[in-house]
Amino acid sequence: MMDRPLDLDAVQAFVRIAELGSFTRAADALGATQAAVSLKLKRLEARLGVRLIERTPRHVRLSDQGTAFLGHARALLEAHARALAAGATARERLAVGISDHVAGPELPALIARMNAQAPQLLIEIRIATSGELLQRFDRRELDAAIVRLDAGRGDGELLAEEPFGWFAAPGWQPRAGEPLPLATMAAPCGVRALAGQVLDAAGVPWTEVFTGGGIAAVAAAVMAGLGVAALAPRMLPLGAEDVGRRLGLPALPRLPVLLHTRVRGGRPRDALDALAAAFRSAVRA
Numbered sequence: 001m002m003d004r005p006l007d008l009d010a011v012q013a014f015v016r017i018a019e020l021g022s023f024t025r026a027a028d029a030l031g032a033t034q035a036a037v038s039l040k041l042k043r044l045e046a047r048l049g050v051r052l053i054e055r056t057p058r059h060v061r062l063s064d065q066g067t068a069f070l071g072h073a074r075a076l077l078e079a080h081a082r083a084l085a086a087g088a089t090a091r092e093r094l095a096v097g098i099s100d101h102v103a104g105p106e107l108p109a110l111i112a113r114m115n116a117q118a119p120q121l122l123i124e125i126r127i128a129t130s131g132e133l134l135q136r137f138d139r140r141e142l143d144a145a146i147v148r149l150d151a152g153r154g155d156g157e158l159l160a161e162e163p164f165g166w167f168a169a170p171g172w173q174p175r176a177g178e179p180l181p182l183a184t185m186a187a188p189c190g191v192r193a194l195a196g197q198v199l200d201a202a203g204v205p206w207t208e209v210f211t212g213g214g215i216a217a218v219a220a221a222v223m224a225g226l227g228v229a230a231l232a233p234r235m236l237p238l239g240a241e242d243v244g245r246r247l248g249l250p251a252l253p254r255l256p257v258l259l260h261t262r263v264r265g266g267r268p269r270d271a272l273d274a275l276a277a278a279f280r281s282a283v284r285a
Contacts, residue, residue, distance in 0.1 A: 016029050
């Protein structure tokens, strides 16, 4: 007689716990409660007769048996996804826009997480300013948009609020008596506008010395010593320094990251939920 098969939902819960290192984050990615995820893992461990996850008050880590099982679990989920897609005549498409002020160095890992969740999807990623992406979303050119600022809209889901700072190259000093030199994104850019408003309100004279078509260009200008930029810490190259306190610059507010989507279910929603959960983890880290 064939042994009772494994519960694929429980296997998926185990893989998400292993990948995200947290029951809470796994629950976010799966759209479930933490209690439901814990119960699925408990049933899987009972079915296998081994302990897969070692839990402590501060950490979640794989047991030796869990490490050995992880590769098999991933292979099982991939085989299941291939089996579901075998009869499909065309791939489902998911077009996602991500603001350049949001898409940081974690982007490859975020895309990989989406693909692992729904490998049968055709995924399109567009990088642009928040304003441009929202226009494309409203024209139905995008299924979802992850943007930096709300711009007065009320239809976005808050993913995270991210800190910002004033960054410059190591040892950079402004020239005495001159306005603060700023490196910014080209207009229109919500963070660019906010930085100017905050400096004006504090009575700090400033001038733009560099405008870039993307965060990578702005970060390069900062590290080249051209001036200061208002950026999230995770967007900066290694070595950039937060000079706000040293230069007496006004504090920048935490800025919201919002998800706008019309995707409600199916594999595209699963992939989008995985992306959102992975992004929350990146911001928390």
